[in-house]
Amino acid sequence: MHSITYALGIAWYHPQDYDACLRIMSDRHEFPSRFAVWLAEAEAVEKKYASQGYIVMRAYIDPEKFPDWCRSRSLNIDSQARMEYANLVAKERAGNTH
Numbered sequence: 001m002h003s004i005t006y007a008l009g010i011a012w013y014h015p016q017d018y019d020a021c022l023r024i025m026s027d028r029h030e031f032p033s034r035f036a037v038w039l040a041e042a043e044a045v046e047k048k049y050a051s052q053g054y055i056v057m058r059a060y061i062d063p064e065k066f067p068d069w070c071r072s073r074s075l076n077i078d079s080q081a082r083m084e085y086a087n088l089v090a091k092e093r094a095g096n097t098h
Contacts, residue, residue: 007094008049009086010042012058020063027078059089 013021018035022028032038046056066085067077075081 006054007057007090008054009057009059009083009088009090010046010049011082011086012042012060013038014060015039017061017063021061021066024063024067024077025082026076030079055090055094057086057090057093059086061085 013035015035018038022031022033025031032041046058049056061082066081069085070077070081073081073084075084
């Protein structure tokens with residue numbers, strides 16, 4: 001039996017960009033106010049998916065470029081856009097173009 005491994009992207013933030021990222025997100029109220037709290041939660045999610053066999057790839061959000069990326073795709077700057085961006089990054093890194 002062969003198992004299939006999937007690449008999964010997770011939106012990720014550099015500590016120095018976290019506050020700026022919160023300012024641009026329309027759903028900022030859903031984020032912890034402190035980076036350390038967000039990081040602990042994100043690492044738990046990352047570990048969970050990795051334990052399920054996913055190849056988890058961190059997709060760093062640049063608070064200066066992400067709003068333009070969203071606008072170019074007619075997306076709100078929210079969880080849906082972050083998920084689309086992260087999965088696009090994962091597909092590109094994994095070499096999947098479709």
